[in-house]
Amino acid sequence: MLFHxxxxxxxxxxxxxxxxxxxRAAGRWILLAASYYFYMCWxxxxxxxIFVLTGIDYTAAMWxxxxxxxxxxxxxxxxxxxANLGFLGFFKYYNFLAANVAWMFSVPADAFALHIIxxxxxxxxxxxxxxxxxxxxxxxxxxxTDIVDYALYIAFFPQLVAGPIVRARHFxxxxxxxxxxxxxxxxxxxxxxxxxxxxxxxxxxxxxRLADAFFRDPAAHPGYLxxxxxxxxxxxxxxxxxxxxxxxxxxxxQILGFHFPENFRRPYLARSITEFWRRWHISLSxxxxxxxxxxxxxxxxxxxxxxxxxxxTMLLGGLWHGASWNFVIxxxxxxxxxxxxxxxxxxxHKHWSLFDPLRVAFTFGLASISxxxxxxxxxxxxxxxxxxxFTGPHGHILWWHWQLWFVLAALLLAALEESWGWFExxxxxxxxxxxxAIAVFLFCLELIGFSGRAVPFVYFQF
Amino acid sequence: MPVRLGLALLLFxxxxxxxxxxxxxxxxxxxxxxxxxxxxxxxxxxxxxxGRYRQVLAVGDSRMGLKTRVADLLxxxxxxxxxxxxxxxxxxxxxxxxLREVDPNCDRYTAILVPLDSYDDRSWxxxxxxxxxxxxxxxxxxxxxxxxxxxxxxxxxxxxHAAEAVLLKGLSYQHDFQAFLEHPRTRLxxxxxQEEHAREWYYNAVWERHSLAGMSVDWNAKTVALPAxxxxxxxxxxxxxLLDDPPPYSADFARYRRHWLRAILDRYRGSRTxxxxxxxxxxxxxxxxxxxxxxxxxxxxxxxxxxIVLLPEHMFDSLERPELFxxxxxxxxxxxxxxxxxxxxxxxxxxxxxxxxx
Numbered sequence: 122m123l124f125h126x127x128x129x130x131x132x133x134x135x136x137x138x139x140x141x142x143x144x145r146a147a148g149r150w151i152l153l154a155a156s157y158y159f160y161m162c163w164x165x166x167x168x169x170x171i172f173v174l175t176g177i178d179y180t181a182a183m184w185x186x187x188x189x190x191x192x193x194x195x196x197x198x199x200x201x202x203x204a205n206l207g208f209l210g211f212f213k214y215y216n217f218l219a220a221n222v223a224w225m226f227s228v229p230a231d232a233f234a235l236h237i238i239x240x241x242x243x244x245x246x247x248x249x250x251x252x253x254x255x256x257x258x259x260x261x262x263x264x265x266t267d268i269v270d271y272a273l274y275i276a277f278f279p280q281l282v283a284g285p286i287v288r289a290r291h292f293x294x295x296x297x298x299x300x301x302x303x304x305x306x307x308x309x310x311x312x313x314x315x316x317x318x319x320x321x322x323x324x325x326x327x328x329x330r331l332a333d334a335f336f337r338d339p340a341a342h343p344g345y346l347x348x349x350x351x352x353x354x355x356x357x358x359x360x361x362x363x364x365x366x367x368x369x370x371x372x373x374x375q376i377l378g379f380h381f382p383e384n385f386r387r388p389y390l391a392r393s394i395t396e397f398w399r400r401w402h403i404s405l406s407x408x409x410x411x412x413x414x415x416x417x418x419x420x421x422x423x424x425x426x427x428x429x430x431x432x433x434t435m436l437l438g439g440l441w442h443g444a445s446w447n448f449v450i451x452x453x454x455x456x457x458x459x460x461x462x463x464x465x466x467x468x469x470h471k472h473w474s475l476f477d478p479l480r481v482a483f484t485f486g487l488a489s490i491s492x493x494x495x496x497x498x499x500x501x502x503x504x505x506x507x508x509x510x511f512t513g514p515h516g517h518i519l520w521w522h523w524q525l526w527f528v529l530a531a532l533l534l535a536a537l538e539e540s541w542g543w544f545e546x547x548x549x550x551x552x553x554x555x556x557x558a559i560a561v562f563l564f565c566l567e568l569i570g571f572s573g574r575a576v577p578f579v580y581f582q583f
Numbered sequence: 584m585p586v587r588l589g590l591a592l593l594l595f596x597x598x599x600x601x602x603x604x605x606x607x608x609x610x611x612x613x614x615x616x617x618x619x620x621x622x623x624x625x626x627x628x629x630x631x632x633x634g635r636y637r638q639v640l641a642v643g644d645s646r647m648g649l650k651t652r653v654a655d656l657l658x659x660x661x662x663x664x665x666x667x668x669x670x671x672x673x674x675x676x677x678x679x680x681x682l683r684e685v686d687p688n689c690d691r692y693t694a695i696l697v698p699l700d701s702y703d704d705r706s707w708x709x710x711x712x713x714x715x716x717x718x719x720x721x722x723x724x725x726x727x728x729x730x731x732x733x734x735x736x737x738x739x740x741x742x743x744h745a746a747e748a749v750l751l752k753g754l755s756y757q758h759d760f761q762a763f764l765e766h767p768r769t770r771l772x773x774x775x776x777q778e779e780h781a782r783e784w785y786y787n788a789v790w791e792r793h794s795l796a797g798m799s800v801d802w803n804a805k806t807v808a809l810p811a812x813x814x815x816x817x818x819x820x821x822x823x824x825l826l827d828d829p830p831p832y833s834a835d836f837a838r839y840r841r842h843w844l845r846a847i848l849d850r851y852r853g854s855r856t857x858x859x860x861x862x863x864x865x866x867x868x869x870x871x872x873x874x875x876x877x878x879x880x881x882x883x884x885x886x887x888x889x890x891i892v893l894l895p896e897h898m899f900d901s902l903e904r905p906e907l908f909x910x911x912x913x914x915x916x917x918x919x920x921x922x923x924x925x926x927x928x929x930x931x932x933x934x935x936x937x938x939x940x941x
Contacts, residue, residue: 556587
């Protein structure tokens with residue numbers, strides 16, 4: 122049941138009606154049941170995995186509550202982390218490891234392979250669960266004693282399969298001090314859902330067709346213009362797909378009275394890769410910062426340690442996305458760029474200068490190059506496409522003119538949001554302005570949305 | 584908050600209506616799309632000048648072999664001027680909405696010709712759940728059609744699709760609109776050309792000049808010998824139509840046909856328009872094991888009730904010859920000519936004998 126299907130909206134309406142009409146005490150039960158049902162619509166068996174991980178982390182945290190600081194408390198943490206990373210490692214990385222071992226021993230690539238289905242959203246809910254246990258261990262988070270509340274934190278359907286990765290303190294603050302959303306919040310939530318749908322169906326899925334055609338057979342589209350347009354099509358697809366999903370998740374949660382953190386802040390307007398990572402998948406980048414980069418030492422032990430920590434963090438961040446060398450290289454590439462920017466002391470400025478549009482374009486180019494590794498089927502394909510970006514005849518752009526105009530309009534809206542914040546102002550704007558915006562979004566969705574087969578969200582595979 | 588959300592929906596439907604219910608977008612529909620094709624036919628008919636003659640309109644699908652150019656040759660004799668909205672692939676459900684479009688007040692035509700494959704309730708397919716009808720009819724559907732049109736589909740998936748075509752026109756035109764955005768100039772030029780010349784093109788269109796003369800069927804061995812010019816796909820089609828067993832009698836089809844043919848008649852109740860039903864020439868050869876006629880079939884029931892004129896069932900049997908067909912189902916140019924002459928003459932006779940006609 123994908124967010125952008127009629128089935129999901131029917132499901133959500135039922136949840137809303139039950140949540141707001143039944144007694145308040147039943148609310149968390151309704152949300153938990155709805156969340157498990159939502160997950161089981163994908164694959165009923167794997168809900169057991171969520172039960173198991175929920176049980177382990179809940180128990181680990183309860184132990185920590187009883188144990189004084191020291192070895193036993195640490196043992197509970199290690200047990201929890203081992204379980205989370207063990208499941209994640211098995212489901213996500215076993216075959217990658219097996220293929221590499223097979224390669225080392227010169228045996229067929231699938232010699233040790235298992236037929237493993239990757240449970241949807243495992244990377245997200247394990248990271249969310251781990252952050253809770255680590256925070257409890259650090260004493261930064263109170264232990265949740267009610268397992269229903271904890272289970273809801275892990276399985277809450279708006280963010281279960283692709284984030285944002287919500288910190289426990291934010292979620293439980295909402296849950297324990299829940300109040301019905303006011304009119305502004307519902308208007309904002311509705312706006313986010315509609316806007317997210319527009320991003321997904323009208324832009325991401327349009328560019329998915331172009332990107333799929335290019336990456337399926339790059340040789341069939343000769344010329345560097347074709348290569349750049351294919352790669353940029355994927356850059357746009359992944360951003361509008363993931364941020365569209367996130368907008369919907371945040372909007373749906375807000376309508377239910379929960380407040381998720383911002384996950385994207387116009388990342389393609391970043392003037393450096395450092396800034397890009399402050400704007401892209403913020404809930405993951407801050408997770409990596411708080412639970413990996415800083416524990417590794419952060420920037421506290423000199424320049425070279427900082428570079429090493431940046432590199433390690435991004436390599437693991439890459440591996441988090443997927444089990445292949447492409448993702449490792451993608452992470453390494455970003456780690457290297459972050460280290461280089463630090464070496465060159467490239468600073469972020471609040472105000473924009475005359476040359477900043479050029480920096481934005483350059484940063485977008487660098488990010489787009491990284492997406493080649495993310496999207497290409499193999500390392501060999503990635504290298505081939507990278508070569509095609511800078512060599513050969515010019516070829517022709519794969520886009521239609523109207524798609525270019527559509528993207529320029531989106532860029533203009535992003536620039537206006539950056540400087541003026543029109544989107545956040547809309548819920549407070551006069552009724553006609555808010556209603557006009559929703560109407561125009563719906564109309565664009567009706568005309569430009571790709572309403573054929575529902576294209577899954579890119580990040581659902583992680 | 585409800586005001587804002589309600590206003591948003593209202594504005595959205597207003598935008599949708601402005602673009603798709605004012606006729607503007609329909610004028611730039613891809614002329615070769617199903618909806619565009621049907622619109623072209625309807626526009627030709629709507630713009631056809633009404634003279635002092637009796638106006639006779641034909642509905643039907645591609646098998647309706649009436650060539651108005653030929654039928655009009657007999658105007659002086661029959662006193663009738665012929666128009667057609669016979670569009671390939673349409674079914675009685677489409678005819679209902681098409682007639683409503685070209686004859687909103689039920690007063691334009693002296694007679695409407697309704698061609699059928701059979702006077703029995705039989706068909707090659709169950710048309711009740713035919714999705715293609717939605718594609719054809721999208722421009723013609725109004726909000727008030729919602730229950731009638733949507734629930735004429737038995738499956739929920741097609742009901743949803745039908746509701747979409749009634750309520751959210753933009754969604755139904757989505758592919759067409761995106762194709763328009765890809766080549767806007769070409770589309771506009773084509774649409775203009777079509778508007779200017781479609782009548783002439785369609786009126787003077789020449790049908791298949793080849794014929795199936797020389798074909799023979801061995802019903803026992805289930806083999807067909809066909810002329811060499813016929814393309815492989817057409818050969819297969821002929822073999823399929825002639826040799827494969829027809830689907831069994833379907834109560835669904837009877838229900839469907841009864842519903843829509845009756846709806847058409849009900850719409851014209853009280854008008855002076857007469858309905859003339861005819862059985863089309865069945866094919867270049869006729870299957871030997873034709874089932875006996877069903878006296879209680881829909882159209883015989885209508886005729887018995889005096890609601891329609893049923894032309895003699897075997898009136899066009901003489902045209903069921905290979906030399907008058909271009910394939911297994913369609914008359915060729917010569918067949919169309921002969922059929923049109925016969926039909927026009929018979930319609931003239933029927934209307935001349937009817938009391939109170941012009």
